[in-house]
Amino acid sequence: MSIPLTLLGLLEREASHGYDLKREYDALFGRGRPLPYGQVYSTLARLARDGKIIAGEAEPGSGPERRRYVITETGATEFEQWLTEAVPPEPHLQTTLFTKVVLALMLGRDAHAYLDTQRLAHLRRMRELTDLRRGGEIVDVLLADHGLFHLEADLRWIEATSGRLDQLAAKVRA
Amino acid sequence: MSALIEARDVTLAFGGTPALRGVSLAVDAGDIIAIMGPSGSGKSTLLHCLGGILVPDAGEVWLDGRRVDTLDEQRRSALRRDVFGFVFQFGQLVPELTAEENVALPLLLGGTRRAAALAESRSWFARLGLDGLQRRRSGELSGGQAQRVALARGLVARPRVLFADEPTGALDSLTGEQVMNLLVDAARAEGTTVILVTHEPRVAAYADRQVIVRDGRSSALTVERVGS
Numbered sequence: 001m002s003i004p005l006t007l008l009g010l011l012e013r014e015a016s017h018g019y020d021l022k023r024e025y026d027a028l029f030g031r032g033r034p035l036p037y038g039q040v041y042s043t044l045a046r047l048a049r050d051g052k053i054i055a056g057e058a059e060p061g062s063g064p065e066r067r068r069y070v071i072t073e074t075g076a077t078e079f080e081q082w083l084t085e086a087v088p089p090e091p092h093l094q095t096t097l098f099t100k101v102v103l104a105l106m107l108g109r110d111a112h113a114y115l116d117t118q119r120l121a122h123l124r125r126m127r128e129l130t131d132l133r134r135g136g137e138i139v140d141v142l143l144a145d146h147g148l149f150h151l152e153a154d155l156r157w158i159e160a161t162s163g164r165l166d167q168l169a170a171k172v173r174a
Numbered sequence: 175m176s177a178l179i180e181a182r183d184v185t186l187a188f189g190g191t192p193a194l195r196g197v198s199l200a201v202d203a204g205d206i207i208a209i210m211g212p213s214g215s216g217k218s219t220l221l222h223c224l225g226g227i228l229v230p231d232a233g234e235v236w237l238d239g240r241r242v243d244t245l246d247e248q249r250r251s252a253l254r255r256d257v258f259g260f261v262f263q264f265g266q267l268v269p270e271l272t273a274e275e276n277v278a279l280p281l282l283l284g285g286t287r288r289a290a291a292l293a294e295s296r297s298w299f300a301r302l303g304l305d306g307l308q309r310r311r312s313g314e315l316s317g318g319q320a321q322r323v324a325l326a327r328g329l330v331a332r333p334r335v336l337f338a339d340e341p342t343g344a345l346d347s348l349t350g351e352q353v354m355n356l357l358v359d360a361a362r363a364e365g366t367t368v369i370l371v372t373h374e375p376r377v378a379a380y381a382d383r384q385v386i387v388r389d390g391r392s393s394a395l396t397v398e399r400v401g402s
């Protein structure tokens with residue numbers, strides 16, 4: 001799961017404070033595993049160091065540090081590239097897929113197109129495994145099967161998500 | 175190289191219901207492609223347009239450098255008989271005929287003599303795990319057996335293009351796998367171009383290329399060639 005890129009995605013929509021980024025991240029992607037403050041600020045510091053975001057002046061007030069972060073051209077380009085490329089089709093990538101779909105919807109991008117790219121990447125990998133299987137011995141067949149079943153499960157999830165994008169969009173943009 | 179078979183911006187509506195809204199698809203000779211997409215998205219309709227069964231309202235269908243959607247019904251019928259093989263999604267066997275006669279039908283319609291046609295037909299039964307069922311009528315076959323008989327009928331006349339609409343839809347996964355292996359081997363051996371509709375990723379994974387149709391449109395990503 002790529003936390004820096006997810007934070008960039010949230011900043012792509014609008015400049016934000018670390019505290020608000022954390023709250024939003026937890027609500028959409030945390031699912032019982034909230035992001036520690038320390039990690040939020042260290043990630044933001046690294047993004048700023050690499051010129052992907054710019055930190056504003058510290059704002060006066062009590063409580064946590066108040067500083068607004070703004071995405072740069074470099075950051076936006078990197079985020080855009082990440083968003084539109086398929087995740088390598090390996091098992092257990094649901095969290096990254098989900099994150100990309102939610103961010104794409106939030107930012108008004110073509111989530112269908114993204115899911116199609118992903119679907120074709122999965123199918124390509126399934127084809128490789130199927131080829132392996134066709135020429136292979138029983139051991140290859142069974143190992144390839146394991147990969148195929150996982151990819152198939154991902155694809156089913158992609159289908160289900162694709163069929164419910166409107167619902168998800170309504171929720172994310174609410 | 176130009177494509178063997180191609181749909182260009184094909185549109186078709188049934189009454190007021192648009193089924194295809196500008197689909198383009200080009201398939202090279204000898205390629206196996208899988209068309210995927212949600213139920214009702216227009217997959218079967220696209221297959222029927224490519225196969226000269228339906229005529230598009232707009233757009234063009236080309237085969238081997240010749241326009242085919244403008245041919246009259248008689249010429250399209252000859253094309254379907256001589257150049258294409260079909261495995262339909264639903265109820266395709268002739269109930270009055272035995273299984274071996276059903277398989278032999280494309281040969282018989284093409285003018286092959288009965289004895290030769292039946293001999294050729296019988297050679298498919300063992301390959302498809304159907305031995306012993308040659309004389310059954312379609313009502314006496316299980317869904318999966320009938321589907322394999324239909325596949326043999328699609329392949330028996332060695333068509334240049336085979337259209338197969340959910341050819342493994344009624345099969346369990348092991349039988350489906352056998353049928354797909356057979357289909358792919360037969361197609362590769364004969365250089366047959368295969369256009370396959372399926373909603374099963376495992377079946378689509380046998381194809382060289384996958385195309386997604388949604389809402390009567392082919393995905394912009396269809397040009398992607400898998401594996402190379």
Ligand SMILES: Nc1ncnc2c1ncn2[C@@H]1O[C@H](COP(=O)(O)OP(=O)(O)OP(=O)(O)O)[C@@H](O)[C@H]1O
Pocket residue numbers: 188189191192193211212213214215216217218219220263
């Ligand atoms: N003969 C027909 N008359 C009227 N409408 C039709 C006819 N055939 C198909 N349709 C409509 O055209 C659209 C596309 O149908 P089509 O059969 O091509 O879908 P499909 O993608 O093959 O679906 P499935 O996966 O369920 O087989 C659907 O809305 C369907 O209801």
Ligand SMILES: [Mg+2]
Pocket residue numbers: 217218219263339
């Ligand atoms: Mg159909």
